[in-house]
Amino acid sequence: MPTSTCDPAPGLAAIAARLRAAGCVFAEEEAQLLVESAQTPQALRDMIAQRAAGLPLEHVVGWAGFCELRIAVGPGVFVPRRRSELLARQAAALTPPGSIVVDLACGSGALGVAIAALVPDTELHACDIDPVAVTCARRNVEPAGGHVYAGDLYEALPARLRGRVTTIAANVPYVPTGQLTLMPAEARDHEPLVALDGGQDGLDVARRAAAGAGDWLRPGGHLLIETSMAQAATAAGAIAAAGLAPTVTSEPDLGATIVIGRR
Numbered sequence: 276m277p278t279s280t281c282d283p284a285p286g287l288a289a290i291a292a293r294l295r296a297a298g299c300v301f302a303e304e305e306a307q308l309l310v311e312s313a314q315t316p317q318a319l320r321d322m323i324a325q326r327a328a329g330l331p332l333e334h335v336v337g338w339a340g341f342c343e344l345r346i347a348v349g350p351g352v353f354v355p356r357r358r359s360e361l362l363a364r365q366a367a368a369l370t371p372p373g374s375i376v377v378d379l380a381c382g383s384g385a386l387g388v389a390i391a392a393l394v395p396d397t398e399l400h401a402c403d404i405d406p407v408a409v410t411c412a413r414r415n416v417e418p419a420g421g422h423v424y425a426g427d428l429y430e431a432l433p434a435r436l437r438g439r440v441t442t443i444a445a446n447v448p449y450v451p452t453g454q455l456t457l458m459p460a461e462a463r464d465h466e467p468l469v470a471l472d473g474g475q476d477g478l479d480v481a482r483r484a485a486a487g488a489g490d491w492l493r494p495g496g497h498l499l500i501e502t503s504m505a506q507a508a509t510a511a512g513a514i515a516a517a518g519l520a521p522t523v524t525s526e527p528d529l530g531a532t533i534v535i536g537r538r
Contacts, residue, residue: 284316290323297327305332312336331461342389347414351407353470354462355385358531359446362386362501365524365533366444367393369497374398374441377491379428379484382470384412384421386444391419400424402431405469428480429487440491443498447480449473449506478502481510485517485536492519492538500534510534 285293287306295302305326312335313319325335333339333354339346341355342363348354363386370376372395378387381401391397399421403409409425416423424431450471455463462471473479481500488498502510504525511521511534519536 284310284313284319285323290319293323293327297329299326299332308332308336329461329464331465334465339383339385341385342392344385344389344392346383346385346388347411348383349411350465351467352411353382353408353466355383355446358526358529359386359501360389361524361526361529361531362444362446362499362533363389363393365535366390366442366497366499369499369535370394370397370442372396375400375436375439376442376444377401377432377436377440378412378416379443379445380404380447380470380480381412381416381423382408382446384416384423386446387421388415388419390442390444391421397421400432400436402426402428404428404431405467407467408470428483429491432491437491439493441493441496443484443488443492443496445481445484445498446501447473447484449477449481449502451475451477476509477506478510478513481506482513485510485514485519487517488536489518489538494538496538498536498538500536502532502534504532507532507534 290306291302309322322335331354333348334350339348339355342360367390375398376390378401381403384401387399387401391399401412401416402424404427412423448471507523514521514536522535525532
């Protein structure tokens with residue numbers, strides 16, 4: 276029998292039980308968030324069904340928490356991970372007020388928005404090759420006073436930024452192609468391949484980001500790229516080959532590793 280739109284919404288315990296049966300590890304926390312996010316009982320039922328079917332929680336509720344901000348996300352958009360907060364914090368620490376910052380391969384624009392929230396008077400620019408990501412990023416970046424461009428890495432940026440950028444934050448795809456099938460289903464099935472697939476060793480896009488950075492950074496500027504710990508040495512070599520001075524930093528509690536190149 277179809278569910279009536281007048282039926283009461285299910286309780287927290289029932290929601291959690293359904294989510295747990297669907298494989299959600301943090302079922303109680305997710306149930307509470309769904310209840311808080313739903314505008315109507317019917318909307319809640321729809322959201323429960325979507326989450327139970329494997330749609331990422333962030334896509335279901337329409338936002339992701341990142342650096343104490345709410346970042347708008349939606350279907351087909353890469354969900355910012357908590358480990359990327361290390362990159363955002365390190366980038367902010369290296370960025371003086373009033374600087375030009377680029378969020379390269381920006382996805383939702385979470386990195387750039389977080390940096391701009393931490394550094395006063397940031398001039399923020401973001402770009403992505405995926406038109407769905409560009410649309411989403413504009414929802415986050417433009418209210419922060421920034422600009423979003425569609426295109427492949429540096430090709431998307433306005434020429435006037437060349438040689439003037441203080442910080443390039445790049446969470447480019449770094450999953451090796453052969454390991455994509457090992458990713459959680461909600462990422463593998465619901466996030467764009469272009470945001471995940473980094474090529475044979477996972478560093479194809481990172482190498483391109485490193486190779487082009489020197490033309491855009493001002494002297495003393497920094498490129499920050501997220502990688503895995505296993506890839507860090509190779510990524511640092513690519514940054515050095517591009518003429519930047521590399522360093523590697525990690526935060527084991529977050530499972531986060533970034534390689535920083537200084538011009």
